[in-house]
Amino acid sequence: MMSEEVILKVEKVSKQYRLGIIGTGTLSHDLNRFFAKIRGKEDPFLKIGESNDRATKGNSEYVWALKDISFEVKRGEVLGIIGKNGAGKSTLLKILSKVTGPTTGAIKSRGRIASLLEVGTGFHPEMTGKENIFLNGAILGMTKKEIASKLDEIVSFSGCERYIETPVKRYSSGMKVRLAFAVAAFLEPDILVVDEVLAVGDAEFQKKAIGKMQDISNSEGRTVLFVSHNMGAVKSLCKTGVVLEHGKIMFTGSAEKAVNYYITSERKNSLSNLALRKDRIGSGEFKFVGITFKNKEGLEVNQFMSGDKVLVEIDYVKNPEFDASRIIMSVIFRDNLKQIAASFLSDELPGELQIDETSGKINLEIPNLYLRSERYEISLISFNRRAEMEDALDVIDDVTYINVLKADVFNVGNLNREGFYAIMPAKYYT
Amino acid sequence: MLKIKVKKVYLLLIKCQNDMNQKWLFEITPKTKLIDLNLKEVWSYRDLLMLFVKRDVITLYKQTILGPLWYVIQPLFTSLIFTLIFNSVAGISTGIIPPFLFNLAGVTTWNYFKECLTATSDTFKKNEQIFGKVYFPRIIMPMSIIVSNLLKFGIQLVILIGFYIYYVAIGQNIEPNRFIVLFPMLIVLMGMIGLGLGMIISSLVTKYRDLTFLVTFGVQLLMYMSAVMYPINLMKEKLVSVEEGYDYSWLVDYNPLAHIIEMGRYMILGQGTVTQFGVIYTVLITLVILFLGIIIFNKTEKSFIDTI
Numbered sequence: 001m002m003s004e005e006v007i008l009k010v011e012k013v014s015k016q017y018r019l020g021i022i023g024t025g026t027l028s029h030d031l032n033r034f035f036a037k038i039r040g041k042e043d044p045f046l047k048i049g050e051s052n053d054r055a056t057k058g059n060s061e062y063v064w065a066l067k068d069i070s071f072e073v074k075r076g077e078v079l080g081i082i083g084k085n086g087a088g089k090s091t092l093l094k095i096l097s098k099v100t101g102p103t104t105g106a107i108k109s110r111g112r113i114a115s116l117l118e119v120g121t122g123f124h125p126e127m128t129g130k131e132n133i134f135l136n137g138a139i140l141g142m143t144k145k146e147i148a149s150k151l152d153e154i155v156s157f158s159g160c161e162r163y164i165e166t167p168v169k170r171y172s173s174g175m176k177v178r179l180a181f182a183v184a185a186f187l188e189p190d191i192l193v194v195d196e197v198l199a200v201g202d203a204e205f206q207k208k209a210i211g212k213m214q215d216i217s218n219s220e221g222r223t224v225l226f227v228s229h230n231m232g233a234v235k236s237l238c239k240t241g242v243v244l245e246h247g248k249i250m251f252t253g254s255a256e257k258a259v260n261y262y263i264t265s266e267r268k269n270s271l272s273n274l275a276l277r278k279d280r281i282g283s284g285e286f287k288f289v290g291i292t293f294k295n296k297e298g299l300e301v302n303q304f305m306s307g308d309k310v311l312v313e314i315d316y317v318k319n320p321e322f323d324a325s326r327i328i329m330s331v332i333f334r335d336n337l338k339q340i341a342a343s344f345l346s347d348e349l350p351g352e353l354q355i356d357e358t359s360g361k362i363n364l365e366i367p368n369l370y371l372r373s374e375r376y377e378i379s380l381i382s383f384n385r386r387a388e389m390e391d392a393l394d395v396i397d398d399v400t401y402i403n404v405l406k407a408d409v410f411n412v413g414n415l416n417r418e419g420f421y422a423i424m425p426a427k428y429y430t
Numbered sequence: 431m432l433k434i435k436v437k438k439v440y441l442l443l444i445k446c447q448n449d450m451n452q453k454w455l456f457e458i459t460p461k462t463k464l465i466d467l468n469l470k471e472v473w474s475y476r477d478l479l480m481l482f483v484k485r486d487v488i489t490l491y492k493q494t495i496l497g498p499l500w501y502v503i504q505p506l507f508t509s510l511i512f513t514l515i516f517n518s519v520a521g522i523s524t525g526i527i528p529p530f531l532f533n534l535a536g537v538t539t540w541n542y543f544k545e546c547l548t549a550t551s552d553t554f555k556k557n558e559q560i561f562g563k564v565y566f567p568r569i570i571m572p573m574s575i576i577v578s579n580l581l582k583f584g585i586q587l588v589i590l591i592g593f594y595i596y597y598v599a600i601g602q603n604i605e606p607n608r609f610i611v612l613f614p615m616l617i618v619l620m621g622m623i624g625l626g627l628g629m630i631i632s633s634l635v636t637k638y639r640d641l642t643f644l645v646t647f648g649v650q651l652l653m654y655m656s657a658v659m660y661p662i663n664l665m666k667e668k669l670v671s672v673e674e675g676y677d678y679s680w681l682v683d684y685n686p687l688a689h690i691i692e693m694g695r696y697m698i699l700g701q702g703t704v705t706q707f708g709v710i711y712t713v714l715i716t717l718v719i720l721f722l723g724i725i726i727f728n729k730t731e732k733s734f735i736d737t738i
Contacts, residue, residue, distance in 0.1 A: 009454075017736060094562075094735070095458065096458075097564070097565055098458060098565035099561070099562060099563065099564070099565055099735055100732070100735045100736055101458065101459075101460050101732035102458065102459070102460050103460055104460055105459075105460070106457055106458065106459045107457065107458040107459075108454040108456075108457050108458075109454060109455055109456055109457070109458075110454055110455050111455060112455070115563075115564065115565075121559070121560050121563045121564050122559075122560045122564070124485055124489055126488075126489040127485060127488065127489060131484075131485075131488075134481055135481045135482075135485055138475075138477050138478035138481045139478060139560065139564050139566060140564060141475075141566065143474075143477050144477040144480075144481070145477075
């Protein structure tokens with residue numbers, strides 16, 4: 001029964017912001033609001049406002065950063081909150097951590113909420129590491145006694161023992177972050193709000209931090225709200241997930257499904273109409289006219305996680321006279337410098353290309369996309385007999401792009417690093 | 431019989447569950463009650479208040495040569511200049527009290543109010559960084575300023591006492607009033623009025639930056655209106671003119687700070703004009719300002735991060 005207890009309830013929370021310059025011009029709006037209020041009427045500016053899509057220009061100078069957000073979190077649950085930049089994640093966290101109030105709606109909580117929105121808040125450069133531990137801890141809601149009892153642990157976790165009596169201004173930036181995270185990690189709130197603090201420090205410390213996060217959520221049974229762009233981390237840390245888009249909740253469910261939803265919603269198909277492209281090389285007897293990437297569920301996406309199964313469907317048209325029996329083609333993944341990161345050449349791979357009809361579909365199945373997290377440009381090439389330029393049938397660059405997201409491909413407990421190079425299945429032993 | 435018991439237990443269970451559903455530790459809602467000061471919460475953050483005080487004290491004069499001596503130099507030189515200008519040049523009489531001591535007493539009490547006001551009126555803007563990221567009762571910040579200024583005031587008070595003893599030693603006929611026992615109350619009163627005004631200004635500054643300009647020179651003007659370097663009686667006399675037919679003495683009568691300064695001098699130096707009206711009025715207006723300050727501060731703290 002304990003585990004079913006709802007510890008945090010968010011009820012129809014909305015947040016309105018005013019765009020543009022907020023200056024003395026607000027005085028008239030303030031007066032308007034005030035008069036509406038004393039007459040017992042609703043705030044006249046709450047009726048207006050539009051959803052927060054930063055890409056499209058709106059008419060109203062008021063926008064809803066959040067609109068009717070409702071969800072519940074149970075005790076011990078680790079909830080991932082995902083969404084693009086500007087989806088309202090940070091606003092939601094700010095409201096949850098009481099930094100700013102909601103415009104309408106309510107949040108009910110049965111536990112103390114502490115946030116790791118930004119580590120090292122309130123560090124004073126002139127004070128020593130130890131003094132700052134006390135100040136920072138108190139700002140985050142600990143009492144002096146609590147901090148004193150954990151001081152040794154905090155200091156050793158940060159790995160700054162030698163500098164602990166030195167003013168923080170003499171610290172390297174990495175040391176500051178370590179010290180700050182150490183303080184925050186030893187907080188004991190009922191609900192912990194984490195916003196991508198894992199992206200700090202060196203690799204060794206990151207591992208320590210992720211380990212601590214897992215400890216907190218697993219063994220200690222703490223409720224954690226985790227906000228991240230890192231789909232791999234969300235998948236491995238969270239049980240449930242919420243997807244935000246333009247200030248609204250688009251999806252609630254298991255973390256796995258939420259990540260999938262997020263990836264599919266990111267799909268981009270504007271570039272896949274290749275038939276109209278003019279910037280191509282080749283005889284034109286064979287032409288690519290469309291490309292779609294699908295994930296293992298068969299959904300059209302342009303984001304994959306490292307190691308995911310990828311299905312590529314390529315549409316083509318062909319001159320009826322042309323004999324395509326000796327065609328060689330490839331789907332090429334290029335890095336940001338146009339260098340080839342991977343190429344799937346048809347004459348090197350098993351399977352058969354049967355191109356008899358004047359139009360049709362070619363499928364490429366990649367069982368595991370062993371590429372690291374980056375954005376890859378896709379090129380399509382096709383040749384007759386030899387893979388040389390004089391035999392080119394159709395060559396197009398930048399047909400679309402694919403985002404590869406970080407994952408723990410071989411389930412070793414570490415996310416793979418970024419980079420435009422392959423992750424190979426292999427094993428160490430001694 | 432058993433059935434009834436089971437039903438009772440069952441009902442009790444449901445009741446428990448309902449109670450649990452009702453009981454939330456706290457709620458975050460947009461509408462604030464007019465006064466929403468959770469004193470229990472503020473008390474639970476008392477360690478933070480003391481740590482802020484500690485921070486202010488140990489960091490203020492880091493990397494200065496004279497260090498805390500600045501606490502002393504500032505009032506001494508101000509009093510010296512006041513004595514030169516107002517007493518030597520302008521010839522204002524301070525009665526049997528040596529003019530320098532008279533001014534020093536005024537400046538010391540005035541300084542505490544001034545420091546409290548100017549420092550707290552900056553609360554939201556100065557702490558935007560911290561306030562934007564972490565929640566704690568915002569009122570902790572201005573309160574910590576009031577307390578840490580107390581230390582500064584204490585040092586200046588020691589200087590005042592030093593000169594006091596010096597003047598008594600050289601045979602000046604001065605002695606404190608028996609109301610000196612109420613002096614701590616006066617300090618509390620000054621702290622409260624400084625806190626209240628500071629909170630009001632800091633709340634308004636988040637939206638209307640004009641006020642930052644007003645504070646610096648407003649405080650300066652207020653000092654002249656608060657009888658810091660002349661006796662309150664003398665000031666009132668000069669503000670009334672029967673021949674020209676004007677009476678601006680209300681400027682002093684309704685200025686709580688003039689009363690506070692005068693009360694301070696009355697307690698320490700045993701000379702001054704303290705009226706019943708002045709005392710009651712000052713206490714009342716201080717409470718009103720503090721109360722108003724808390725209300726406005728409370729309203730602002732929930733949403734200031736969006737408007738600053």
